[in-house]
Amino acid sequence: MSEKVLMKGNEALAEAAIRAGCRHFFGYPITPQTELAAYMAKRLPREGGLYLQAESEVAAINMVYGAAAAGARVMTSSSSPGISLKQEGISYMIGADLPALIVNVQRGGPGLGGIQPSQADYWQATRAVGHGDGHIIVLAPATVQEMADMAALAFELGDAYRTPVMILADGLLGQMMEPVVLPEPLNSADLPAKPWALTGHGNAREHNVVNSLFLVAQELEDSILERWQRYRAIQEKEQRAEKYLTEDAEYVIVAYGAVARIARSACNLARAEGIRAGLIRPISLWPYPVAALQETVANAKAYLVSEFSMGQMVDDVRLALAGSRPVNFFSHTGGIVQTPDELLVALRRLAAGESIDLVPYQSRLA
Amino acid sequence: MEMNIMLAGFGGQGILFAGKLIAYAGLLDGRELSWLPSYGPEMRGGTANCSVCLSDEPIGSPLVTAPDALLAMNVPSFDRFINDVVPSGVVIVDKTMANVCPTRADIRFCGVPATQLAEENGLKGLANVILVGTLLKMTGFSTIETLNAAIDKSVPPRKQELVASNKKALAIGFDFVPADDCLATSA
Amino acid sequence: MNQSSTLTEEAPAALFARPDTLTEAITNYCPGCSHGIIQRLVAEAIAELGVAAKTVGVCPVGCSVCAYDFYSVDMAQAAHGRAPAVATGLKRVYPENVVFTYQGDGDLASIGMAETVHAAARGERITVIFINNAIYGMTGGQMAPTSLPGQVTQTSPYGRDVALEGYPIRVCEMLSSLDGVALAERVSVDKPATVRKAKKAIRKAFEYQIAGLGFTIVEVVATCPTNWGLTPAAAFDWLRENMLPYYPLGVYKDSKAV
Numbered sequence: 154m155s156e157k158v159l160m161k162g163n164e165a166l167a168e169a170a171i172r173a174g175c176r177h178f179f180g181y182p183i184t185p186q187t188e189l190a191a192y193m194a195k196r197l198p199r200e201g202g203l204y205l206q207a208e209s210e211v212a213a214i215n216m217v218y219g220a221a222a223a224g225a226r227v228m229t230s231s232s233s234p235g236i237s238l239k240q241e242g243i244s245y246m247i248g249a250d251l252p253a254l255i256v257n258v259q260r261g262g263p264g265l266g267g268i269q270p271s272q273a274d275y276w277q278a279t280r281a282v283g284h285g286d287g288h289i290i291v292l293a294p295a296t297v298q299e300m301a302d303m304a305a306l307a308f309e310l311g312d313a314y315r316t317p318v319m320i321l322a323d324g325l326l327g328q329m330m331e332p333v334v335l336p337e338p339l340n341s342a343d344l345p346a347k348p349w350a351l352t353g354h355g356n357a358r359e360h361n362v363v364n365s366l367f368l369v370a371q372e373l374e375d376s377i378l379e380r381w382q383r384y385r386a387i388q389e390k391e392q393r394a395e396k397y398l399t400e401d402a403e404y405v406i407v408a409y410g411a412v413a414r415i416a417r418s419a420c421n422l423a424r425a426e427g428i429r430a431g432l433i434r435p436i437s438l439w440p441y442p443v444a445a446l447q448e449t450v451a452n453a454k455a456y457l458v459s460e461f462s463m464g465q466m467v468d469d470v471r472l473a474l475a476g477s478r479p480v481n482f483f484s485h486t487g488g489i490v491q492t493p494d495e496l497l498v499a500l501r502r503l504a505a506g507e508s509i510d511l512v513p514y515q516s517r518l519a
Numbered sequence: 520m521e522m523n524i525m526l527a528g529f530g531g532q533g534i535l536f537a538g539k540l541i542a543y544a545g546l547l548d549g550r551e552l553s554w555l556p557s558y559g560p561e562m563r564g565g566t567a568n569c570s571v572c573l574s575d576e577p578i579g580s581p582l583v584t585a586p587d588a589l590l591a592m593n594v595p596s597f598d599r600f601i602n603d604v605v606p607s608g609v610v611i612v613d614k615t616m617a618n619v620c621p622t623r624a625d626i627r628f629c630g631v632p633a634t635q636l637a638e639e640n641g642l643k644g645l646a647n648v649i650l651v652g653t654l655l656k657m658t659g660f661s662t663i664e665t666l667n668a669a670i671d672k673s674v675p676p677r678k679q680e681l682v683a684s685n686k687k688a689l690a691i692g693f694d695f696v697p698a699d700d701c702l703a704t705s706a
Numbered sequence: 707m708n709q710s711s712t713l714t715e716e717a718p719a720a721l722f723a724r725p726d727t728l729t730e731a732i733t734n735y736c737p738g739c740s741h742g743i744i745q746r747l748v749a750e751a752i753a754e755l756g757v758a759a760k761t762v763g764v765c766p767v768g769c770s771v772c773a774y775d776f777y778s779v780d781m782a783q784a785a786h787g788r789a790p791a792v793a794t795g796l797k798r799v800y801p802e803n804v805v806f807t808y809q810g811d812g813d814l815a816s817i818g819m820a821e822t823v824h825a826a827a828r829g830e831r832i833t834v835i836f837i838n839n840a841i842y843g844m845t846g847g848q849m850a851p852t853s854l855p856g857q858v859t860q861t862s863p864y865g866r867d868v869a870l871e872g873y874p875i876r877v878c879e880m881l882s883s884l885d886g887v888a889l890a891e892r893v894s895v896d897k898p899a900t901v902r903k904a905k906k907a908i909r910k911a912f913e914y915q916i917a918g919l920g921f922t923i924v925e926v927v928a929t930c931p932t933n934w935g936l937t938p939a940a941a942f943d944w945l946r947e948n949m950l951p952y953y954p955l956g957v958y959k960d961s962k963a964v
Contacts, residue, residue, distance in 0.1 A: 159539075159546050159554070177799060203798050207791065208824035215788035215821070219795020222782045223762075227795070245785045296577075329581045330539075330554040332546050351780040351796060353760035353803050362774045364783040411580075418579025490582050 157332040162300040162322065163188035163230075165333045166256060168196070169304035170228055172338040175254070176202030177227040179216035181209055181235060184268045185324040186258035189230045210235040214242030214255075221251040222363040224350025226308050230256035232324075233274050234265060243317055244283025248365025250349075250380065252311030254304065255289075255319045258327040259461075261488050269488020270324035272410060275465035278321050279439040286377050288384055290318040290391065291438040293409040297331035299436075305336055310391060312345045314383050321438060323461065325411040325490070387440055394442035395434040396449070398424065402431025403454045404503050406496065407446065407470050409435045412459050419496035426497075428504045438466070446473040455479045455503050459496060462486050463512055481509040520575065522660050523583040525600050527568035528592025528613070533647035536673070537590065538569035540651050543669035544661040545573045553581035566596045573660055588658055590650050592633075593617050601626075609657050611650055629653055629697050636691055645688035652692020663693055725753040727761075731775045738938025740928030741769055741837065743895045744904070745776060748808065748835055751909040752779065757916065761804040762796050764789040766818075768810035769843040787818025790825035793832045804915060806833040812842045815851040815875050822877075829886030829920040833911045836877060836923055839930040840949060847933030851875045854952055859933075874952060878925050882959035888920030890959040894927040894950065896942040903955075919961055927953050 160168070167189045170178075178193040194204040207213035213229050220227040231239060236257045246253060259274050261267035278291045290310050294300045300322060307318040354360045367373035395413075398420055399405060408416040413434040423430035433449060435442050456478055458467040464482050471480050483499045485491045499509050524541060528534045538554050545552035555570040570583035588609040591597040594617045597610075604610055606625045615634035631653050633646035642649070648670075655666055670685045724730070727749040735741040752761050758779050765773035767786035774781035784792040789807035797805040814822050814836050825832065841859055842848040848861040852874045856865040866874075878890040889911050893904035904926055911922035927949050929941035936944055957963070 157546060159542055177795075179795065205794070205798065208820050211788070212791040212794075212821050212824065215785060215791035216795040216798070218784070218788075219764075219782065219792035219797075220799045221795070222792070223796045223799035225799040227799075241785055242788070249783070325555070325581065328556055330542060331578070331581075332552065351762045351782055352800060353762060354758075354778075354780055356759045360778050361780045362783070363781070364774055366771060366783055368772075414578065415580040417577070421576075421579075490580065492584050493579055 155334055155337070157334055159330050160297060160333050161188050161328060161330050162294070162297045163258065163327040164192045165297050165301040165335070166304055166320065166322075167192035169301035169336055170254065170308075171196055171200055171202070172336050173305035173308045174226045174339045174341055174344050175228050175304070175308065176200060177220045177225045178202070178204045179207050179213040179220070179227070179229050180204075181207050181213050181231065183232045183235045185260055185327050186230045186232045186256065188327065189256065189258070210238035211241065214239035217253050217255075218242055218246055218249070218251060221246065221253040222249070222351045224347040224352060226344065228254035228256065230258065232258050232260045233262045233271065236274060236277065240277075240283045243289065244285050244287070245365050246317045247283060247287035247289060247380075248285065249363045250315040251317065251363065252308070252315055253317050254307045254311065255317055257319060257321050259321065259323040261486070267488045268324065270411060270461055270490065271486070271488060272323055272412065272461040273463075273465070273486065274321065275438065275460070275462060278319055279441070279469070282319070287380065288439055289316055290314070290387060290440075291321050292318065292393075293321050293436060293438050294326060295410055295413045295434060297326070297329065297333045300326060301333050301335055305339070312347075314387055316383070321410070323411050391437055392440050392442040392444055393436035394445035395436060396445060397432040397434070399431035399433060399449045401429055401452055402449065403429040403452060404431070404457060404500050405449050405453045406430065406432045406457045406459060406500075407435070407466070408432065408459045409438060409466060412461060412491070415491055415493050416459055416496055418493035419500060422493055422497045423500045426501070428500055430500050435466070441469045441473065443473040446470065450474065450477055453478055455481055455508070457481045457483060457496070457499055457503060457509065459491060460484050461490070479508055483509055483511045486512070522573040522587050522658065523585065524571045524573075524588045524590065524654070525568060525583045525586035525603070526571065526590045527566050527596030527600055528616070528647075530567040532567070532592045533644065534567045534592065535569050537647040537651050538571045539673050540648065540666065540669050541571045541573070541654075541660070543673045544665045547665050547668050547672070548661055550575060551578050553578040555581040566593070566599060568596065588654060590654055591617060592646065592650070594619060609654070611653050611657065613646055613650060615646070627657065629657060631692065631695055631697075633692065636695070637688065640687065640691060642684050642688045642691075645684060648685050648688035649692035649695070652689040653695050654692075655689075656693045656695070663689070725749045727753045727758050727778055729776055729778045733776055734772055735769060736932040738929070738931045738941065739769070740839065740895050740926070743901060744835065744837055744926050744928065745770070745773065745808070747895070747901070747905045747908050748806065749777060750905065751912050752804070754909065755912055755916070757804045757912070760800075760802065761806070764793045764796070764805070764807040766807065766809040766813040767844075768813045770808050770810065770837070771844065773808055787813050787816070788821055789813065789818065790821040790830065790832065790834065794825055794828075794830050797830065797832055801831070804833075804912060806835060806912070808835045809837070810843065811836070811838045811840065811850045811852040815877055819851075823881070823884070826881045826884045826921045826923070827886050829888070831915050831918055831920065832922070833915045834921070834923040835908065836925040837928050838877070838925055838953065839928040840874075841930050841933050843930050843933055847930075852877075852953075854948055876953060878923065878958040881923060884921075886921050887923070887959050888914045888961040889922040889924075891923075891957045892925040892927065892953060892955050894945065894955055896929075896945055900955070914962070925953075927955070
């Protein structure tokens with residue numbers, strides 16, 4: 154095993170992406186993902202790769218489209234307002250079945266919002282990452298180690314299912330340092346073959362076309378149905394979640410990313426008081442880990458969702474539980490980070506039989 | 520042992536580097552740790568600060584809101600965080616920059632004229648490391664050997680000439696004997 | 707007079723064989739449209755240079771949106787205006803490949819102006835074939851960034867008012883100031899002589915790209931008989947009378963000719 158090093162989440166992800174065979178990065182500066190791009194700018198040229206700063210996020214994602222069409226393991230990273238600009242390109246990549254890694258180190262919105270950590274792009278990532286009838290795989294790290302580990306996973310899933318993959322992080326994970334064991338570099342010979350790629354036909358095959366346009370309605374429907382069969386396979390095989398103390402949990406927190414770390418502390422505090430609290434941490438946000446949630450229903454009396462937003466993932470929890478258990482909510486937004494103590498108070502109130510639907514302004518009013 | 524540390528001061532005082540030293544010590548000791556620079560709402564107020572968590576368990580929130588130890592290098596930082604410190608927590612202040620006395624009786628306080636000590640010893644800019652030395656002495660979060668190794672690790676290769684002065688600064692802080700009029704008020 | 711019909715109807719098949727860089731697909735261009743000629747010139751240049759095996763084309767949004775059906779080289783379809791960015795990605799992964807975009811005036815000079823200018827500024831080693839017919843064709847004849855002052859279109863029904871809508875953009879002139887540009891040439895295809903010149907320019911652009919000299923663009927002043935509301939022959943007359951004075955043909959930048 155290689156040694157533990159101390160790295161920022163943004164840098165660990167960048168280094169891990171290089172080790173996963175990524176040699177092309179196209180980006181545009183934005184806080185708080187800056188270190189990721191800067192790391193790539195420094196490292197990629199030394200690996201025979203390319204860092205190119207595009208004139209805009211729009212251009213960057215379309216350069217990613219081109220490089221992905223050429224068959225490269227390629228990525229871009231940005232933060233919330235920049236991801237909005239990339240949505241056009243992401244939609245085209247979905248339509249053209251192009252794999253690539255898109256990192257969103259979330260900050261507050263709407264508009265220019267703020268630069269503090271946020272999870273307010275959940276809906277965008279899982280519901281509306283571009284126009285049209287499609288999805289992308291969305292992975293949510295909670296530690297710097299996971300920031301690193303997910304790079305290779307994202308490329309593997311993208312290549313296997315021919316889809317863009319997003320790592321949905323936040324400013325906290327991007328900026329913080331933790332010990333991390335970097336993955337071993339992949340041998341470029343082990344990267345999957347891409348016979349569909351635009352490499353020049355070399356007089357050796359029919360010419361390839363990368364395209365998302367189908368003017369005949371039946372052809373468009375057929376292409377979408379084929380893609381949704383892959384989505385179905387993704388939903389069956391690629392749900393990921395971590396459970397913590399859920400075996401006997403009566404009160405289950407559902408939280409992802411940085412919030413899950415805080416929730417984990419809150420569970421420990423609650424257990425020390427005799428409240429049987431547990432945590433489900435969705436790791437894949439699309440596909441949503443419905444099965445993991447449903448497995449906890451038997452013992453659970455109530456669920457508590459916490460996010461850095463006014464409540465977006467909470468929709469998926471309600472869908473997964475389908476009314477079988479009460480779903481409570483507590484959040485901060487705009488860059489305020491909830492404390493373990495706040496979640497502990499929420500758990501105490503649940504244990505006392507109350508129900509909670511608290512966003513900050515309500516708690517202030519109370 | 521769990522130890523949550525808040526380091527705060529003006530930008531340029533080496534707050535982030537001081538935090539990094541502590542984090543590297545945690546890494547070398549094989550502990551769980553996190554390091555988080557000024558980020559988020561606590562950036563308001565114009566102070567640079569840094570949260571470092573050391574633990575034997577996985578770190579929950581990397582944002583330190585109730586520090587076991589506060590290392591403050593100016594008055595605004597002291598004022599800002601002093602009331603967040605847990606009871607019996609440690610508060611270390613650069614007396615040269617912040618001539619303050621503890622406003623609470625339930626903390627362990629130490630004022631170190633770190634900036635002055637640094638200048639007297641030809642260690643300009645290393646007040647931060649002097650304070651880390653005092654923090655080490657007062658809390659025992661690691662050992663002097665580990666901290667010296669952490670200096671070896673965290674000083675960038677192109678600045679190797681700074682390794683010796685950093686170690687000297689660490690020792691000065693570690694050996695500092697408080698002779699402070701504030702001591703009477705500390706618990 | 708009637709050059710376009712002469713070219714398409716009377717030339718003997720033996721002299722006008724389809725280059726193998728084109729598929730057998732029938733194009734969706736309107737009768738008398740310049741696209742057929744220009745698309746073919748590009749295909750001929752690729753075939754003659756012997757680079758089809760390593761050529762990748764990028765088609766835009768516009769009338770040539772389906773060009774991936776017509777070329778038999780590897781092809782990518784790009785979002786509106788983004789062809790130079792997509793081409794950048796393709797080229798940077800395989801720098802030895804020959805990469806070209808084929809874009810209209812709305813695609814290149816309106817929604818895609820940033821991508822165009824910055825690809826040029828970077829000296830991106832791609833070849834841009836720019837079809838300037840002063841109108842949005844596919845969507846049915848709206849005002850384009852290159853529509854002439856006074857030109858009547860669906861969205862400038864009283865004629866383009868420069869006080870209201872500003873002035874047309876001369877793309878070659880503008881790009882020629884950029885150091886990354888190796889070749890910027892404006893040609894037309896309104897008669898056999900200009901067609902031959904256009905062919906030479908397109909070929910030269912590819913040669914410059916292959917030599918790694920920088921960004922190359924060939925602007926082809928073209929007709930849109932359908933949306934101009936003219937016969938193909940009258941359209942060429944209109945082009946000569948109205949477009950060429952505003953968009954003079956010629957070489958605006960040639961890094962080899964000092």
